[in-house]
Amino acid sequence: MKKRLPLKILIIVTIVIFSCENSKNVFPDEINVSKTGSLKRIEGTRLFTKTPDTYSFFKNLIRYQKNDNTYFQVIDVPNTAFAEYKSKTTPEAITRQGAKIDVYEPVKFNGFEGTYSEGPSKNEGETKICLAFGDEKFVTVVIGVCLTDDKNSKQELKSIFSSSYYDKLYQLDPLELADFTLDETILGFRYATKIGNIFIYTPDGKIEATKMLETSSYQVMLFDAGGPEKVKEFMEMSTSRLGLQGIEISNIKASDFYINGHPATELSMEAKDKDNNTVTVYQLGIFNTGTTTAVLFIGIDSENGQYFDKFRATAKSLRFRQ
Template sequence: MIKKITYVILIAFFSSCAQATKRKNPFAEDVHVTKNENHKRVKGTRFFAIIPDNYKYYPELKRYQKSENHYVQFMEASTSFIQSRKEMKLEESGIYDIISDIKFNNFSGVFVEGGNLEANKEALLISFGDENFSTIVYSQTGYHDQKGRLELIEILKSIYYDKDIKLDELELANFTFNKGITQFKHSVSATNMFVFSENGKEDAGKEFSNSIILGDLPKMDKSELKSYTENLIRKHESKGIGLISPRLKEMKIGVYDALVLDSKMTHKGTNGIVYQVVLSNGEKSMIFIGTAYTNKIDLKNKYIETVKSVRIK
């Protein structure tokens, strides 16, 4: 899988804004929440939370935001929290003020907090789950905003997670597509990226599974599409993915402007193919990345047909 969505990566991303501060641990005791009429479901997720009315919801980010520097963002994945917690190595970073293993509605979890005076950011994060799923709720406010910090803590402590809800994994996506062409099953989602693979959740985290990744992108013109795609190629190569004679084509697919990367590849000694397409209707964009390590010719043809079935909302 070209873009491996794991909690290790997400934690590392959030740690970039953290450095030691002096705060009291607000999650020193176990948290038990009962859902009530004040809870709102965070659309596109299994989270419920009590959110003040002056927070605006941004569905493409699964984020409730009061201001650019004050928000709470929700993420979930069908990967093991227990395994992820072992791999986080938070204690070794030395950049957090608080790292506390917690019990959150009987789920194992961890609370992390750190601040950055120069960037005027205070970050509070909880992550919890079990052997079959993981969550991250990341919140941020101003470094000196004690009132804002307490407000975020109240939101975090109000969270209720119903892991038995059956979701439409594309509820908030800005596109639809025909899942029947590949018959791949939903594997994992993170923010606005959706992964489907032959064996679904069983393939989550597997490096060489045949899979497709689809995701929302912002509005892009033709030059931005090209710049974005060229940057992705560099990212693939920086991760040790060798693209063999990559072909980059500008074309029309249906009514959409498209930039297509069609290439053989090699990764850690394993040969495969990648078929990557960025589509835009001038107002919205989306990305498709299909990779295959077996049945490569057949799957490439199915990837081509799947892209043709995409409809941007």
């Protein structure tokens, strides 16, 4: 049976979080919080928290941060069943991937089924904690990071998590944090999900593929580039990483031009994975002149070039918000 890509991404994120031991009952097993005026919604999500004044919101990173070592962020994915996510992120499943969990506990979060976990991250001396919850239609994962020796910060993050409220009925604009606009009508693809600062679109708003090259889609990513040359370097690095994933790249074409006064780099290529799935990949990186930010459009056309021209037109319709 095929699985949605957003779910696959969440599973990968969860596994990467931890580097399975018995649970230590370190987090409340039931959380019931009322939505009051003391709670503030985290932009781009339906989660309301009481975050200390010592934390600042970093829009480009889409996370609340106290310092370089202490922060948390929220991944909110629609069209994904929590039961399926949970079955793929059990301690046994994660251990088989070579990761490690020190704590794994079931949680009832404001009526939603959930789990709490914590353990060492891939970075030495760092601990990550994770609260995940949802129902048959969505999954939300709240990820916190702190130094392993900083017990106070870990307790502070846990307190933020356990005093939060999720408003499923809140009318959320999924592009609330997007510093760009684009003409979605050119392709007609629908917004599917947001993972960090990456906005993903598919023909029907869902992805039913198990591998990246099995379905057509496009994504738009905002990032801090510093300058137009860095945009090119980032695009080249992203392309080279495909080879590390066992994807064969060929027929690369590149060009530089300007879009509304902003320097842009265009790349197109053919890509083939280990299962011989072949697609056309289109990329357009645009540097926002007068700032340090850039936007990257990546389109994957698995329909024999059916979407390629419309990918290009959609990408060129990108505009930076003032």
